[in-house]
Amino acid sequence: MNKIYRINMRSKEIKEDMFDSSMLLGNRGLTAKIVSEEVNPTCDPLGSGNKLVLATGILAGSGVTTTGRLSFGGKSPLTNTIKESNVGGSAGAEMAKHGIKMFVIEDQPETDTWYILRIDENSNVSLEEGTDYQGFNSYKTTEMLKEKYGSKSSICVIGKAGERKLLSASIQVTDNSTGHPARAAGRGGLGALMGSKGLKAIVLEKAKSRNKLEIVDKDKFNEGKKSIINFIKESPITGVGLALLGTMAYVDVTAESNIIPVNNFSGKMINDEQKEKICANAFADRAKMHGGRSGVACQPGCIIRCSNIVNNEQGEMITSGLEYETAALFGPNCGIYDYDFLVEADRICDEFGVDTIDVANAVAVTMDAGELEWGDKEAVLDLLKEMIEGSSELGVAIGNGTAATGELLKHNRVPVCKNQGLAAYDPRNLQGMGVQYASCTQGADHTGGHPMTVEGVDHTNPEGQVDLMKNIQVPTALCDNLMCLFAFTALATPEALEAIAKSIEGALGIECDVDRLMQIGVETIKMEREFNEKAGFRPEDDVLPEFFYKEKNASGNVFGVKKEELAAMWK
Numbered sequence: 001m002n003k004i005y006r007i008n009m010r011s012k013e014i015k016e017d018m019f020d021s022s023m024l025l026g027n028r029g030l031t032a033k034i035v036s037e038e039v040n041p042t043c044d045p046l047g048s049g050n051k052l053v054l055a056t057g058i059l060a061g062s063g064v065t066t067t068g069r070l071s072f073g074g075k076s077p078l079t080n081t082i083k084e085s086n087v088g089g090s091a092g093a094e095m096a097k098h099g100i101k102m103f104v105i106e107d108q109p110e111t112d113t114w115y116i117l118r119i120d121e122n123s124n125v126s127l128e129e130g131t132d133y134q135g136f137n138s139y140k141t142t143e144m145l146k147e148k149y150g151s152k153s154s155i156c157v158i159g160k161a162g163e164r165k166l167l168s169a170s171i172q173v174t175d176n177s178t179g180h181p182a183r184a185a186g187r188g189g190l191g192a193l194m195g196s197k198g199l200k201a202i203v204l205e206k207a208k209s210r211n212k213l214e215i216v217d218k219d220k221f222n223e224g225k226k227s228i229i230n231f232i233k234e235s236p237i238t239g240v241g242l243a244l245l246g247t248m249a250y251v252d253v254t255a256e257s258n259i260i261p262v263n264n265f266s267g268k269m270i271n272d273e274q275k276e277k278i279c280a281n282a283f284a285d286r287a288k289m290h291g292g293r294s295g296v297a298c299q300p301g302c303i304i305r306c307s308n309i310v311n312n313e314q315g316e317m318i319t320s321g322l323e324y325e326t327a328a329l330f331g332p333n334c335g336i337y338d339y340d341f342l343v344e345a346d347r348i349c350d351e352f353g354v355d356t357i358d359v360a361n362a363v364a365v366t367m368d369a370g371e372l373e374w375g376d377k378e379a380v381l382d383l384l385k386e387m388i389e390g391s392s393e394l395g396v397a398i399g400n401g402t403a404a405t406g407e408l409l410k411h412n413r414v415p416v417c418k419n420q421g422l423a424a425y426d427p428r429n430l431q432g433m434g435v436q437y438a439s440c441t442q443g444a445d446h447t448g449g450h451p452m453t454v455e456g457v458d459h460t461n462p463e464g465q466v467d468l469m470k471n472i473q474v475p476t477a478l479c480d481n482l483m484c485l486f487a488f489t490a491l492a493t494p495e496a497l498e499a500i501a502k503s504i505e506g507a508l509g510i511e512c513d514v515d516r517l518m519q520i521g522v523e524t525i526k527m528e529r530e531f532n533e534k535a536g537f538r539p540e541d542d543v544l545p546e547f548f549y550k551e552k553n554a555s556g557n558v559f560g561v562k563k564e565e566l567a568a569m570w571k
């Protein structure tokens with residue numbers, strides 16, 4: 001369960017090593033450790049010195065729900081910061097079944113040859129030539145790879161965007177329920193990093209013998225695991241809510257509270273007619289057409305099941321699943337209120353292999369700059385075609401993300417932090433999220449700390465938001481070492497954390513308590529911030545785009561957290 005493979009893409013040498021689980025790091029923390037210790041922070045992210053790290057979580061292979069996530073890490077070609085992007089899907093769990101903790105992809109090939117990293121059914125690791133797959137999108141490549149290596153293989157693949165090293169390129173991972181590469185490690189252009197290594201795909205054939213994690217103390221582990229399941233089942237969000245509508249339930253909450261972005265974060269509120277078209281129930285109705293459904297588990301063993309499958313009229317899957325971020329940013333933020341369009345846009349991005357958040361923001365910037373009409377769906381589809389074909393300067397810029405598009409159009413309202421597009425929460429009515437975007441070690445990333453469900457806080461008041469977000473970012477970083485963020489919404493209490501600590505002690509035989517768990521979160525953020533500092537980032541870089549400080553939204557609010565307070569947040 002603890003093998004590490006280092007794959008040198010120049011020499012094609014593959015070295016096997018053993019992972020020391022006593023360091024108590026997984027997923028994001030583990031990628032941060034390797035990147036911060038082994039990658040020169042000032043290196044060219046698309047050059048030979050950068051590394052692409054794939055890591056599973058602390059409890060991977062234990063059977064604790066949602067601990068099969070897979071993290072990709074490296075220096076981001078988009079933000080130039082350290083980066084970790086994680087996915088559900090089947091690949092993380094399959095890595096664990098092969099007994100593999102981590103892959104470190106190093107250096108670059110000397111020629112233009114493309115490669116496939118293959119883990120065969122007997123867990124042998126090899127590099128095979130994969131130039132035949134070059135030029136195909138992520139879905140077609142996956143289909144071809146499954147034909148060759150077996151339909152039950154789990155696959156991590158880049159589309160044409162990754163091959164071209166576009167800065168918003170994603171790594172697509174096969175979904176557990178459909179087998180299609182519908183799950184995206186989207187943020188930060190890690191698909192471009194994978195492309196720079198000449199690696200088109202990683203194929204994990206279904207493992208013949210399952211390398212179970214050797215549980216040290218079964219009673220203790222089972223006690224912790226059982227409590228974790230109970231906490232998740234008893235929470236109204238993780239026990240019921242997420243299975244009904246997934247993250248699409250956020251549409252109603254954010255529309256009511258003027259948080260959903262409209263027309264490139266204009267601060268406007270959507271009207272009742274628009275709300276009706278875009279509300280969560282409208283999505284639920286669309287999802288269940290043609291045999292689609294909600295309540296889908298994206299990875300094996302997830303009991304929360306927040307994903308969905310949306311089909312076309314022929315009953316074929318278009319996407320699995322549509323997330324709130326994609327729907328809000330390609331939707332109201334582009335003046336579009338039509339779920340048929342939104343699932344189509346999601347599929348186009350997944351096939352080409354780009355981050356829907358950055359690309360949708362780039363489209364909204366294009367509209368805001370007057371290049372397209374708000375709500376013009378046909379024009380958006382044409383623009384995405386130009387992106388895929390690389391047939392116009394604007395199309396290429398869209399594939400390079402929000403910042404590149406803003407720069408090309410010389411537009412002054414560009415919603416990015418450290419070059420990465422904002423997620424679908426306007427920070428003027430969710431000030432904590434503004435703190436998150438600005439202070440996150442990885443550019444504007446909502447997953448590193450999400451304040452929206454915190455009760456008893458006036459989210460429009462800038463006071464106290466920095467402390468609030470510090471208190472959220474640390475446990476979130478811990479969660480990012482362990483399991484899916486949605487599971488953690490039910491587990492961020494002292495009692496639930498004790499259950500997690502118990503399951504770790506039982507599984508690994510390593511002393512653990514709530515303090516030690518929190519230390520994992522602190523260590524992770526510390527490694528990331530130190531890397532960024534050496535890369536040249538300063539606390540003063542932790543700011544939002546100027547227009548959020550100046551333009552009032554429909555509720556009369558601007559982003560009001562002081563820049564000095566933000567700069568002092570992690571000093």
Ligand code: SF4
Pocket residue numbers: 066088089296297298299302303304305306307484485486487
């Ligand atoms: S909660 Fe949702 S995103 Fe997380 S593992 Fe389960 S289905 Fe996937």
